[in-house]
Amino acid sequence: MTQSQRSLKEQAIVLSQLFASNPELKLSIGSGGGMVTLTRDELITHVTEMDAFGEKYVKTQMDFMRSFSSGEIYGVLEKIENL
Amino acid sequence: MVNVLLTDPGHDFPTQMLSHWITSAADYMQTLGNIRVVHLQGNDVTHANFHSTVVSHNPRLLLLNGHGSETTMYGHSDLPILDSNDIAEGQFDDRIIHALACKVGAVLGHDLIANGVSTFIGYKEDFQVVHTSGDLNDAVAALYLDPAFSVPRSLAEGKSTQDAFIGAQKMYAENLKEALRLNAGIGILAPLYSNMQHHVLLGSTTAMAV
Numbered sequence: 001m002t003q004s005q006r007s008l009k010e011q012a013i014v015l016s017q018l019f020a021s022n023p024e025l026k027l028s029i030g031s032g033g034g035m036v037t038l039t040r041d042e043l044i045t046h047v048t049e050m051d052a053f054g055e056k057y058v059k060t061q062m063d064f065m066r067s068f069s070s071g072e073i074y075g076v077l078e079k080i081e082n083l
Numbered sequence: 084m085v086n087v088l089l090t091d092p093g094h095d096f097p098t099q100m101l102s103h104w105i106t107s108a109a110d111y112m113q114t115l116g117n118i119r120v121v122h123l124q125g126n127d128v129t130h131a132n133f134h135s136t137v138v139s140h141n142p143r144l145l146l147l148n149g150h151g152s153e154t155t156m157y158g159h160s161d162l163p164i165l166d167s168n169d170i171a172e173g174q175f176d177d178r179i180i181h182a183l184a185c186k187v188g189a190v191l192g193h194d195l196i197a198n199g200v201s202t203f204i205g206y207k208e209d210f211q212v213v214h215t216s217g218d219l220n221d222a223v224a225a226l227y228l229d230p231a232f233s234v235p236r237s238l239a240e241g242k243s244t245q246d247a248f249i250g251a252q253k254m255y256a257e258n259l260k261e262a263l264r265l266n267a268g269i270g271i272l273a274p275l276y277s278n279m280q281h282h283v284l285l286g287s288t289t290a291m292a293v
Contacts, residue, residue, distance in 0.1 A: 021270045022215060028097040029274075030185030030209035034150050034161050035097040040270075060211070064273035073259075073276065080256040080279075083249045 011050060014061045018044050027057075085293045087112060087239065088121045088142035092128040092149045092159040100212065101148040101183055103219040104232045108146075112239040117293055128158035133165065137174060144179050144292040146235050151184030151205075154191050167194040175200045179244060179292050181234050185209045188283040196286040202244040204234055208281035211274035226262065226275055230254035238292040245288035255279035 001009070021040055028037045031053065038046070038053075046054035067073045089109055093102035102124075112118045121140050123132060128149070137145070147165070150157040158164040167190055176199035182192070188205035195203050210231070214224040230251045237247035259275050 017269045021268045024215040025268075025270055026214050027270070027274065028100070028212045028214065030150065030152075030211075032152075034157075035095070035185065037096050043270075056209075060277050061269055061273045064269060064276045067276065068272075076280070077256050077260060080249075080252045083252065 007050075010058050010062050011047060011054075013065070014058045015044065015047050017061065018047065029056075084117060084119050085144065086119050086121055086140045086142040087144045087146060087292070088136055088140060089123060089146045090128045090133060090148055090156075090158060090164065091122060091124045092157070093125055094159050094161075096217070097212070098149055100214075100219055100221075100224060100228065104228050105146060105148050105183070105235070108232050108235045108239075111236060115239055115293075118239055126159050128164065129162065130158065130164045133158060134171070134174070142178065144235075144238055145175075145181070147180065147182040147184060147187075149184055151182065151187040151191070153186045153189040154194075156182060156184055156187055156191060165191070167191050170194060170198045173199065177201050179204075179238065179290055181205065181238065183210065183231055188281070188285065192283065192285045200286060201290040202284065202286040202288070204244065204248055204282075204284050206278065206281050207283050208277060210278055213271050213274055223271065226258045226271070227278060230258060231278070241291060241293045243288065244284060244286075244290045248282070248284040248288075252279065252282065255282070 023040050025040045026037055089105055091102050091105055093099050109120045112120055147156050150161055154167040155163045156165040178200055179202045180200055182205035188207035192203035192205050212224050212227045214221040233251045233254055234247045237250050262272055
């Protein structure tokens with residue numbers, strides 16, 4: 001799979017998650033030294049267009065999904081529990 | 084009596100959420116009896132006011148709330164109040180700083196430690212909050228903000244920086260486990276995991292604010 005194909009696949013996965021999410025969901029996140037609040041529909045637009053914010057959002061979502069599917073997250077949680 | 088300085092710009096919805104939570108933490112601190120809270124709010128959160136208040140009140144603990152970038156902490160209207168290139172020699176020696184802001188743990192936190200700050204606790208990536216309403220008491224937002232603001236509370240109670248940090252990490256982990264158990268969507272889980280993973284403690288782990 002090429003980098004381009006991988007990016008398209010990740011974009012599709014994150015969009016499918018967004019379309020299935022609560023339409024009332026909003027995300028407040030840093031942007032260029034400030035912070036923005038985006039609705040679910042605005043997130044869908046950013047990810048569809050894959051602008052800088054869309055790419056950042058996809059990365060955060062995919063980082064979590066990779067950690068979850070590999071089981072890494074449970075190791076992280078166990079390590080924190082034992083601190 | 085220990086002085087604690089809060090910056091609380093509150094000029095947009097995200098900073099108003101932080102304002103709601105830090106005001107609640109400040110109210111709690113005042114009940115502890117040994118803490119005087121100096122609360123810089125709104126238009127007063129300027130570079131000049133921030134630095135003159137540090138000099139005049141000599142706070143042991145600084146609780147910075149607002150927007151941030153790798154090198155800069157911002158005040159009202161997103162104007163810089165503290166920057167990696169603008170750390171006066173000796174001004175922050177032996178102080179403990181908690182920053183609820185995006186990314187300042189990436190560079191600014193390290194520069195503050197290199198310039199004499201005892202401990203810096205903050206985030207090295209974007210701090211993210213998911214919410215489902217415009218209500219400052221939004222229950223979903225609490226998943227993210229309750230662990231974050233446990234740090235100032237713990238420091239005010241006399242816990243070491245490491246214990247305050249670990250306490251917050253455990254709260255993040257508990258909230259994440261609960262959200263996983265309830266099959267919360269990835270849109271809620273991923274930012275919570277990101278905040279937990281990018282939360283950093285720099286400098287002394289044994290310092291105490293009170």
